[in-house]
Structures are given as C-alpha cells and as structure tokens.
Amino acid sequence: MPFIDLRSDTVTHPTPAMRRAMYEAELGDDVFGDDPTVNALEARAARLLGKEAGLFVASGTMGNLVSQLAHLGRGQETIATFQSHLAMDEQAGHAVVVGTSVRTLADRPDGTFDLAELDESFRDPDDPHEPISGLVAIENTHGHSMGQPLTTAYTGQVAEIAHRHGVPLHVDGARFFNAVVALAVDPAELAGPADSVTFCLSKGLACPIGSVVVGSRAFIARARRGRKLVGGGMRQVGVLAAAGLVALRDGEAGMIQRLAEDHANARRLAEGLAGLDGVRSAGGTAQPGNGPLDPARVTTNFVVFRVDRNRAAFLDALRGRAVLMVEYPHGTVRAVTHYGVTADDIETILAATAAALRETAGSHPAPPAGVAASA
Ligand SMILES: Cc1ncc(COP(=O)(O)O)c(C=O)c1O
Numbered sequence: 001m002p003f004i005d006l007r008s009d010t011v012t013h014p015t016p017a018m019r020r021a022m023y024e025a026e027l028g029d030d031v032f033g034d035d036p037t038v039n040a041l042e043a044r045a046a047r048l049l050g051k052e053a054g055l056f057v058a059s060g061t062m063g064n065l066v067s068q069l070a071h072l073g074r075g076q077e078t079i080a081t082f083q084s085h086l087a088m089d090e091q092a093g094h095a096v097v098v099g100t101s102v103r104t105l106a107d108r109p110d111g112t113f114d115l116a117e118l119d120e121s122f123r124d125p126d127d128p129h130e131p132i133s134g135l136v137a138i139e140n141t142h143g144h145s146m147g148q149p150l151t152t153a154y155t156g157q158v159a160e161i162a163h164r165h166g167v168p169l170h171v172d173g174a175r176f177f178n179a180v181v182a183l184a185v186d187p188a189e190l191a192g193p194a195d196s197v198t199f200c201l202s203k204g205l206a207c208p209i210g211s212v213v214v215g216s217r218a219f220i221a222r223a224r225r226g227r228k229l230v231g232g233g234m235r236q237v238g239v240l241a242a243a244g245l246v247a248l249r250d251g252e253a254g255m256i257q258r259l260a261e262d263h264a265n266a267r268r269l270a271e272g273l274a275g276l277d278g279v280r281s282a283g284g285t286a287q288p289g290n291g292p293l294d295p296a297r298v299t300t301n302f303v304v305f306r307v308d309r310n311r312a313a314f315l316d317a318l319r320g321r322a323v324l325m326v327e328y329p330h331g332t333v334r335a336v337t338h339y340g341v342t343a344d345d346i347e348t349i350l351a352a353t354a355a356a357l358r359e360t361a362g363s364h365p366a367p368p369a370g371v372a373a374s375a
Pocket residue numbers: 058059060061062085086139143172174175200202211
C-alpha cells in the first residue's frame with residue numbers, strides 16, 4: 001500500500017533531474033579539494049547566501065558540529081533556545097566533541113529569544129567561576145514553534161547583541177529556504193547578519209544526503225578541519241553534491257521556489273484539521289493555549305497539534321489508512337508537507353484523519369510526560 005508519509009520532509013526522494021545529474025557528475029577526491037562538483041556546490045551556496053565560502057557536509061548535525069568546532073574553544077559556551085535542535089537533539093555533541101556547554105533560554109511562541117534576556121545571558125569573562133560565552137545560535141525555521149520563520153530584522157537584532165558581546169552568530173538553517181520563501185526575502189539578505197549558516201539539502205529540497213555550511217573563508221577553513229576530525233572528509237562525493245546543485249538552481253528548475261506549495265498544503269491541512277472533532281492546538285511553544293488549532297500559525301511546512309485521544313492508537317489508526325504522522329515532544333503529533341505530497345493528497349489525509357479520530361474516540365490520552373500512569 002503506498003503511504004502518504006508526513007513524518008518529516010527528510011523522507012523525500014531525489015527528483016529525476018537530480019538522479020540524472022548524480023549519474024553524470026564529474027568527480028574528484030574532495031579531501032584533496034579536486035572534486036569539481038563539490039567545489040561548484042560550495043561556491044553556489046556561498047554566492048546564494050552572500051558569504052565568502054561554503055563546505056559540503058554529510059548532515060545538518062555535522063554542519064552544526066563543525067560550525068561549533070570552528071567558532072568555539074574548549075570550555076566556552078553557546079547561547080541557544082531550550083527547544084533548539086542544537087541543544088536538544090544532537091546527543092550533546094557540543095559537550096562530547098567540542099568540549100563546550102550550552103546555556104539555554106526559553107523559546108518564545110514565535111521561535112525567538114527574549115532579547116533583553118539574551119543580552120543579560122552573556123558570562124562575565126572576569127569571573128573565574130563562569131565559562132566564556134563564545135557563540136549565539138538561532139534556528140530558522142524554528143521547529144518547535146511549528147516551523148516559524150525568523151525575520152531578517154530579528155536575525156539582525158540577535159547579531160547586534162552577539163557582536164556587541166564579541167561573539168559570532170550561527171544560524172541552524174536546516175530549513176533556511178522554507179524561511180526564505182515564507183518571508184519572500186533574498187537568501188543573502190536573511191543570512192546577512194549571521195557569521196555562519198548551515199542549511200540542509202536533504203529536507204524540503206529533496207536531495208538524498210547533505211548540508212552546506214557557509215561563512216567567511218577563515219571560518220570555513222577551520223570548519224573543514226573540523227569536518228575531517230569527525231570523519232566527514234569524503235572522496236568522490238560530487239555524486240551527492242550534484243543533487244544539491246540541481247536543488248539550488250534558480251526558478252522552476254530548482255527546488256527552492258516550489259517550497260511555497262508545501263507551505264500552502266500545510267496551511268490547507270491545518271484548516272481541515274482545525275474543523276475535526278478531537279483535534280486541539282499543540283499548546284506550549286507550538287501554539288500557546290489549549291484551544292482549537294489555529295491554521296494562521298502555519299506559515300511553513302510544519303503542522304503540530306494534539307489529539308483528545310490516545311496518541312499512539314490514533315497514529316496506528318492513521319497508519320492503517322496509509323497515512324504516516326509522527327509523535328512530537330510534549331504529547332503532540334507532527335505532520336510535515338514536502339515534495340511528493342500533493343494538494344489532492346491533503347484531502348485524502350484529512351479523510352483518513354477524520355476516520356482515525358472516529359475509530360479512536362473514547363481512547364484515553366496518555367498522561368503528560370513525567371506523570372506516572374498510576375498517579
Ligand atoms: C533544526 C534542525 N537542525 C538540525 C537538524 C539535523 O539535521 P540532520 O538530520 O541532517 O542531521 C535537524 C533535523 O531534523 C533540524 O530539524
């Protein structure tokens with residue numbers, strides 16, 4: 001049975017144009033710096049984001065890791081939001097590999113820091129008790145706020161504060177181009193205030209593997225050393241970079257512009273879900289309050305909601321109807337639209353969701369995380 005898979009935009013398969021480009025890619029040994037396809041991808045990414053240089057890496061996690069290796073010294077500290085991927089979902093690579101700590105501040109419902117709190121969170125370099133603040137990191141789009149895009153103005157405000165404290169700004173832009181499309185801004189403008197940006201090719205842009213880190217030439221040289229340290233020096237890897245070059249083509253030939261379709265489909269999905277008995281807002285950062293799901297908050301490709309049902313039973317019932325969604329933190333459900341999910345599919349998904357909710361009506365929602373079932 002063919003599934004409509006909304007668990008993540010990472011499930012996308014390469015397009016026919018990517019597969020052709022991968023087959024035909026000119027190759028070399030990238031550790032020697034002579035894979036022409038990798039070099040072209042790194043140059044294209046840097047130009048698009050208005051930076052001096054780029055580095056092709058295996059994943060978004062590796063992009064964040066080598067960026068931290070390049071920006072930070074052992075014993076330093078990164079300031080990031082509590083729910084950020086860098087702080088929560090990377091096996092504490094900052095501690096294990098980089099030798100640094102992360103100071104987490106609350107994520108506001110639009111994915112931003114409280115700027116006054118950020119300003120106050122830098123350490124006193126003269127106090128021997130404290131680590132040294134070495135980096136500020138933001139996530140754009142911001143996953144836990146249901147994929148909110150962070151604006152150029154906000155990025156500039158964060159950069160101004162970071163730079164005033166003598167610290168660089170890194171953007172974890174796993175879904176940077178979703179933000180670019182949602183905000184209708186030039187990628188170089190949105191990246192402008194940041195010292196480094198990493199973006200994923202293997203999410204909404206539909207490549208099979210890879211991310212690119214961009215920044216100054218000196219920063220990229222350090223990140224390249226970091227990449228080798230963590231075993232990410234790859235060889236004839238132009239075979240993968242070729243797909244990235246297709247993704248980053250201009251207009252309809254590339255994969256950036258079409259992200260608008262995913263955003264429209266996510267909004268349509270949220271509008272339909274909001275009308276179904278048993279669907280509630282996610283609450284927390286995704287949507288404050290515990291009222292109905294508010295489709296107006298869906299501005300990119302994430303829909304996060306809660307069901308008044310047993311969540312696992314609901315997801316199983318949905319799977320039985322060939323639709324996949326995934327458990328997300330704090331008892332919520334996430335659905336992500338992407339290349340391969342069509343507007344017609346949204347109607348199929350809504351019908352399957354309505355049926356799964358009917359089938360599981362009366363099942364007991366699981367207790368909130370941390371509360372014992374017997375309590
Ligand atoms: C915001 C964010 N950063 C980084 C990553 C890591 O990307 P990867 O799975 O390619 O390591 C993800 C993955 O979902 C993400 O959502």
